[in-house]
Amino acid sequence: MSLYQQIKHDLQQGRFAPGTVLKQTDLAECYNVSRIPVRDALQRLKSEGWLCAHGKRGIAVPQFDAREAEDLYLMRMRLEPLLLTFAAERLNSEILGRARDILERMDHTPGLAAAEIGALNREFHACLYSAAERQTLFATVAQLQQQCERYIGYQSRSLDYQHTSQREHYAILEALQRGDVEGASRVLEQHISSAGRALVDYLNGRPE
Structure with a gap:
């Protein structure tokens, strides 16, 4: 399973609650990878509506609307x-x-x-x-x-x-x-x- 698929699966399973701010450094440590694949996975998930912008450069799990x-x-x-x-x-x-x-x-x-x-x-x-x-x-x-x-x-x-x-x-x-x-x-x-x-x-x- 790719990092993108793993994070997506974890989002769907509720591992990251709505409103949670996702930090690349924390996710890199959590999934035991470098920050670059984390950044790429987060950007793809953001483009698909799984994540949303937070502040100037951050990314968060959107609330259920x-x-x-x-x-x-x-x-x-x-x-x-x-x-x-x-x-x-x-x-x-x-x-x-x-x-x-x-x-x-x-x-x-x-x-x-x-x-x-x-x-x-x-x-x-x-x-x-x-x-x-x-x-x-x-x-x-x-x-x-x-x-x-x-x-x-x-x-x-x-x-x-x-x-x-x-x-x-x-x-x-x-x-x-x-x-x-x-x-x-x-x-x-x-x-x-x-x-x-x-x-x-x-x-x-x-x-x-």
């Missing part, structure tokens, strides 16, 4: 069903089979970390969406999913949402297998919006 989470989920729940609709006419048994394989890996691999769950979740959706051959829309959705990624570990630990998420994944897949594109899109929209509302409600009610 209910408004940001709401904006991300509102955009996703409108764009992803649209992308799925475009993809539906090109879906075939091979693609749907690969999507089912991804879900079964999630079910049958014990002890998956939040980052691994997030990666398989994105792989499942991308398996379906890529058939649309709408590169701009696909890239926009992928970026929104990436921005949501830092909330996944928090959501998994705090809300125990994975079982519900998997049930909805299977419902989407089964609707597509029946040729019910409208039904699949409806379940997908509900899948995104219900997770988003649960997270936003929890963040808004979380004590400071």
Whole structure:
């Protein structure tokens, strides 16, 4: 695992609490590396929204922001069903089979970390969406999913949402297998919006 991946994993697991200022010297000692790879990893994580600026030159772990989470989920729940609709006419048994394989890996691999769950979740959706051959829309959705990624570990630990998420994944897949594109899109929209509302409600009610 690269230093970038390790720090990202630790952020997702809650090792560094929101609001924590990250110092290159401390991280270099923590991960037993020089400051240069730490600097590079922090800059990459900052560019992806995992970290934010602090003061003139510092970097910190951003607070969880209910408004940001709401904006991300509102955009996703409108764009992803649209992308799925475009993809539906090109879906075939091979693609749907690969999507089912991804879900079964999630079910049958014990002890998956939040980052691994997030990666398989994105792989499942991308398996379906890529058939649309709408590169701009696909890239926009992928970026929104990436921005949501830092909330996944928090959501998994705090809300125990994975079982519900998997049930909805299977419902989407089964609707597509029946040729019910409208039904699949409806379940997908509900899948995104219900997770988003649960997270936003929890963040808004979380004590400071």
